[in-house]
Amino acid sequence: MEPIIELRDVSTVYEGEKRPAIRDVNLAFEGGEFAYVIGPNAAGKTTLLETINGLLPIFKGHISVLNLDVQKYGREVRCQIGYVPQDFMVDPGEPYAALDVVLMGRYGKIGVIGMPSKEDKEKAIEAMRLLEIEDLANKPIGKLSGGQQQKVMIARAIAKEPKILLLDEPFSNLDPESRGKISKLIAQISSEHNLTTIIVTHDLRQMAESCSRAIVMNSGRIIADCEPREALALIEKWNFSDFWRHNG
Amino acid sequence: MIYLEYAIFQRALLGCVFIGLLGGLIGVFVVKMRLSTIGYSMSHSAFAGAALGVALSVDPLLTAIVFSAVTAVFIGPAADKARLPIDTITSIAFSLNMALAFIFLTFSPQIGLSSEVASVLWGSIVSITNRDLVYLIALCSITLALIYLFWKELFTIMFDRKMAEADGVNTKIFVYFMIFLAGITVALSLKLVGGLLVYALLFNPASSALQYLHDMRKIIFLSPIIGAASCIAGFFTSLIFDIPVGSCIALISTLIFAVSVILSPKRRRRWRNEG
Ligand SMILES: Nc1ncnc2c1ncn2[C@@H]1O[C@H](COP(=O)(O)OP(=O)(O)O)[C@@H](O)[C@H]1O
Ligand SMILES: [Mg+2]
Numbered sequence: 001m002e003p004i005i006e007l008r009d010v011s012t013v014y015e016g017e018k019r020p021a022i023r024d025v026n027l028a029f030e031g032g033e034f035a036y037v038i039g040p041n042a043a044g045k046t047t048l049l050e051t052i053n054g055l056l057p058i059f060k061g062h063i064s065v066l067n068l069d070v071q072k073y074g075r076e077v078r079c080q081i082g083y084v085p086q087d088f089m090v091d092p093g094e095p096y097a098a099l100d101v102v103l104m105g106r107y108g109k110i111g112v113i114g115m116p117s118k119e120d121k122e123k124a125i126e127a128m129r130l131l132e133i134e135d136l137a138n139k140p141i142g143k144l145s146g147g148q149q150q151k152v153m154i155a156r157a158i159a160k161e162p163k164i165l166l167l168d169e170p171f172s173n174l175d176p177e178s179r180g181k182i183s184k185l186i187a188q189i190s191s192e193h194n195l196t197t198i199i200v201t202h203d204l205r206q207m208a209e210s211c212s213r214a215i216v217m218n219s220g221r222i223i224a225d226c227e228p229r230e231a232l233a234l235i236e237k238w239n240f241s242d243f244w245r246h247n248g
Numbered sequence: 249m250i251y252l253e254y255a256i257f258q259r260a261l262l263g264c265v266f267i268g269l270l271g272g273l274i275g276v277f278v279v280k281m282r283l284s285t286i287g288y289s290m291s292h293s294a295f296a297g298a299a300l301g302v303a304l305s306v307d308p309l310l311t312a313i314v315f316s317a318v319t320a321v322f323i324g325p326a327a328d329k330a331r332l333p334i335d336t337i338t339s340i341a342f343s344l345n346m347a348l349a350f351i352f353l354t355f356s357p358q359i360g361l362s363s364e365v366a367s368v369l370w371g372s373i374v375s376i377t378n379r380d381l382v383y384l385i386a387l388c389s390i391t392l393a394l395i396y397l398f399w400k401e402l403f404t405i406m407f408d409r410k411m412a413e414a415d416g417v418n419t420k421i422f423v424y425f426m427i428f429l430a431g432i433t434v435a436l437s438l439k440l441v442g443g444l445l446v447y448a449l450l451f452n453p454a455s456s457a458l459q460y461l462h463d464m465r466k467i468i469f470l471s472p473i474i475g476a477a478s479c480i481a482g483f484f485t486s487l488i489f490d491i492p493v494g495s496c497i498a499l500i501s502t503l504i505f506a507v508s509v510i511l512s513p514k515r516r517r518r519w520r521n522e523g
Contacts (some may be wrong), residue, residue, distance in 0.1 A: 055414060079416035088411075095464045096407050104404040108416025115400065140462040160415065 002067065003028035004164065004196045005052060010061035012051045020059060021047040022220045032194040034187065036201055038231065039217035045200040046086055048217070049166045052198070053081045066163060079108040082157030086168035086200070089149060092142040098152050099137040102128055105156035127159035128152075130185060146173035154182065158189060165190065165197040172202070179203065187211075204232060256374055257487075260440075263376035264479035266384040267437045267449065268497075272475025273391060274433050275454030276468055277426045280406035285338045286323050287430050287450050290316040292345035294434045295443025298368045299352035308368060309380075312435035320427050349443060371442035371494030373486060383436055391429055395468070398422060403464060440479075442494035452501035453478060459505075459512035474504060 007027045011020040022044040029035065037045050050056045052065060054074030063070040065077045082105065090096075103116055103124040110116060128134040131151045136144060141152060150173045157165060165186070171179040190197040199211075214231035216224040224234050278287045297315025301308030323337060349368075356365050367375040395402065404412040405419050413419045430450065438446050453475035457467045482497030489496075 053414060055410065075416050075418060077416075078414055081414070083411075083414040085411065085414070088408075090408075093458070093462075094407070095458065095462050095467055097463070100403070100464075101407065104407065104412070105415055107400050107404050107412070110400070112398070112401065112418070156411075 004031045004033075004066060005029040005198075006064050007052070008062045010051060010063055011059045012047050012056050013059040014047075014056075020220055022051065022217075025051075025061070025222055027215070027222065027225070029196050029198070031196055032191070033213065034190055034197045034211045035213040035215060036199050036211050036228065037215045037217060038201060038204065038235075042219075043217040044220040045217055046168055047220075049083070049168055049198065049200065053078050053083055053166060075108070080163045082160045082162035082165045084150075084153045084157050084165075084167040084170045087172065088153050089146060090142050094140065094142040096141050097138050098133065098141050098144065098148075099124060099128065101141050101152055102137075102155045102159050105158075105160040109160065123161065124155070124159045127155040130158065130189070131155045131182065147175065147178060150174060151178075151182070154186075161193075163195060165195050165199075167197070167199045169200050169202065204235070259378065259381060260373040260376050261480070261483055263381055263384060263440060264373075264483045264497075265476050266381070266388055267440050268453070268476035268479030269472040270384065270388055270391065270433050270475070271437060271449035271479075272453035272457070272472035273395070273468070274426070274430050275450040275452075275475065276457065276471045277402065277406065278430050278450050279454045279458065280464075281409065281423055281426060283423070283427060283430065284451065285334055286320065286427060287434070288447050289323050289338050289341045289345075290319050290427075290431050291434045291447040291450070292342055292349075292443070293319040294431070294438055294446065295368070296345040296348040296352065297435075298438050298443055299349040299356075302364050302368055303352040303355040303357070305357060308364070308439075309383075309435055312438055313432060316431035316434055317428075320431055324424065324427055366492075367439050367442070369442050370444060370492040371438075371440050371497075373440070373483060373493050375439045380436065380439065387429075387432060387436060394425070394429075402426075406464065440493060441497055442492065445494045445498040448498040448501055449475065449479075452498075452505045456501070456505045456508040459508040474501070478504060 005028065007025050010025045011023045013020045025048065037048065039045055047056065051058060052063065052070070054070040054077055058071065066080055068077050070077050103121060106116065106120045106123065110120065125134060125137065128137055131154060133148060133151050133155065136148060141149060144152065150170060154167070154170055157167070167186070171183065174182065186197065186199070189195065211228060214224070214226060214228040215222055216231050216234065224231055278284060293315040294312040297312040298308035300315070301311035319341065323341065353365055353368070363372060363375070366372055401412070401417055401422050404415070404417060405422055409419050409423070434446050434450065437449050441449055454471045456474050457471035461467050461470060478501035479497050481500045482493055485491070485496040485500065486493035
């Protein structure tokens, strides 16, 4: 089977930096795969996601997503990827309603010429319903709590009806109960629609329960790509669990 | 008002309305797309450009546009990349532009503070010509049409440019287009407000409107209204007290901004979670 996402010898260097933030990464994901990426702060997890969706230019190597060269067809690729950025918080005065923000997820797909249709709006509301935030639809997003804003961003990614989900610590502002619920919801949506899903997380317990593949990163490299249980054992052994203890 | 019987004042008043509307409209995008620093630099290089035009006896509008375009080309990419010291660049650009502007004005062929020099410095009501009006109306129409056609893109870019890009929107073209429109607006407004204060027209009405409302769709209407109101009020204040129109407009729009900040419903809970 052709991989949906394929990175070959990819290094990404931020502008003005000398050291690559991720280096010589080789990775492939098949359609419908569900993987977690773990690793200490500054390991390169966020950089990996933004390299896959082409927000960051690569320094060397090759990436293809959905059989398209990301360097050339970044925009087409991004129309098919639901991305939830890390620590997304807006100013309290931001003049946008939560529903506006969820609907934005579909704008790339709608294209420059089109206007959001009734169907687009329904998809956005449906996504909010799945996350149990439909009653916040008309509230200004800046007035929502961090956790609620995070749910809005997840709804934005889901409303897009993507083929791929890239989620960067999507549960960091949620309480444990919501974490469990939403991580189940995402797993369910992924399997229903056969989405390829990559989740960056600190929450090792969550990972062990809900996925089949764990990618461990450190200092810009992939140091393990295995079963979650194996990954946990490795982390124990290498004893750098204290790197992310604060997020336990 | 006896003045208003004269065509020249009618034209000037109309010019004020359009300049206010345009400044308020474009200003919302300038502020929300985080283009304030580039708008600031373009305003001052338009000033230097207009001054050169006066010195060389060519149309100051033309030289103002050329200067602000050159600035946009230099500073635009810097504004695009967060890691470049944009503050440093704009500070240096400011002093450079001011120095150039005043040198050019010294070399102006007319004696002393001729009306053209005065207009470039602090604006003048009577300087607005029929041609200026035509340009203003054309620019207003183009701007409105573009906002209508690409509202969806502009709306999402103003919210968060990176997320818009992540959703597959081509943000660069729209950001650069707004910079372009802002540059032309600045150059056209310069005669009325004067090069030292033209930036107030882009910044004050939009920032005032943003204090009040929680809905971008309403802000985009309120800001041009505030802009036009500032300009009309500035126009009459200038006539009544015989002080430069640019200063009046800048003062009134600043006053409106100050009142907005005090009355702002948003200000009461100004916290930010840096989490
Ligand atoms: N915008 C940036 N410019 C320069 N360096 C960056 C930028 N963002 C991240 N880095 C660096 O790249 C490395 C990887 O960062 P990141 O991908 O954010 O790690 P993680 O998400 O695993 O915490 C770090 O060393 C970080 O300092
Ligand atoms: Mg990160």
